[in-house]
Amino acid sequence: MRSVLAVLAAALLFGTTGTSQALGPDGTTPLSIGVMRMVIGGTALALVAFALARRHARTRTGAGPALTARPVALMILTGVCLAVYQPLFFLGTERNGVAVSTVIALGSAPVLAGLLEWALTRRLPSRVWIAATALATLGVVLLGVGGSSGGGTDPIGIIGAVGAGASFAVIANVQRRLLDDGWDAFTVVGSMGASSAALCLLALPFVDVSWLGDPGGLAMALWLGLATIAVAYILFTWGLQGLSAATAATLTLGEPLTAALLGITVLGEHLSLLAVIGLVVLGTGLALLAWGSRSARDPAPFAIEA
Template structure:
């Protein structure tokens, strides 16, 4: 059950992103916020990995580490690239089709895509519990998003961006699960992803206006988005993933729109119509079903591997 709680806690932190940006200073752009978020959070993840590895070596002899061949190295690089590209793809959707519709597509498609990808790679069909909980949760997300959205046709480029964001997160979940199955320590897996994404963000930094970081509100926002929604959130997500299937973990992250909606009501003074309110209840029911059914599932192997 601890693994489920860790992923749900990560989703809660992910869900504070929109509110944090809304409370931040004016003059920010989604790309600039994403670059600073990854630069701060990714660097902290890499440092966390190095510190955890040092502590493990101090406590006892290091166990044998898996060989860093082309396959794990490629998977680590893939997660870093996906973490970086997720943000411009997601924001492309929000800028063209609105936050509600884009969030529905990106977050609603991620669990389904993760389940299909995991099925294709492992030849293990998703169980009836995951299918039922994912269907229920995705329905809740759809009611939450479309129930409050405006009508009109969707921009094709925005749709591609939103689906791309969902696919990016699905690839992260499945690739990390395969690295964990191969014996890599969770902190090594998440640190490689964060450090790689930070390196990419560093390349983009000279072309990005981050003057808003000089504003106290901008600094607080940047630190929260980096340390809380990247460093802590992805450390929790990856650790929780060690005891869950990738598809299950991806479905549990649908707690993100649930958190974002509650914060919008409580902090930003937003209001929900009937359909989005029903969506919140349905989404919560799906997450409870999956969390309850996963409490005794998948016994993970001990993470004693040095990294």
């Protein structure tokens, strides 16, 4: 159950992203915010995670897995996926609007994660996962349709949003494979943070980040980097140890639930009856998944001493 709560807490932090951007200063762009979020968050994630990994290494008995080309490539792959997630998502929002792209990206991620896990392990997701994912995905669709006033279906935008969902699905599955191979969770997530920060540093000279001079802009960047990247992904990876990749991806559908509630309470947005029904359906799906994930994952992953 602690694994479920950790991933749900990560989803809650993920869900504050849109509200944080809305409360930020003028002059920001999605690309500049995304780059700074990754530079700050990826760097902090690497520093904290590697420190925790060293602490765990001192208490762990026996030799760890060998550092070969395969795990290094997989860790870098998670960083690449984390870095490309945002421009793909922003491409979708530019073409089809925020509501439609959010539905496509977040709704596709758990389905793609489950399919990818099945392709890699030949282990079919549980019936509870199928039912909970169906409910949660339906809730996201109702929330998106009920909360939007329209939206296009530009094919390039759809590809971008699905690509964002696929990026997250790959992260969840690759991290799950590395954990199954015996790698320390904090080493895995630290490598992801370092790789994503390094890639976004290359893009930094090409974006306008003058808004960082505004106190509100600096506060927004720090929150997005430290809370929604560093803390959130440490929680997500820690929780992933006790869950399948498909289950973890479905639990992150708590993100649109959080975003919608913040929109109502903080930004003063109003939801239609259909969107409210979507919130209830989404919450029911997440509750069902949490109830069905009470038992330990089989095979049980190694324990982390934090």
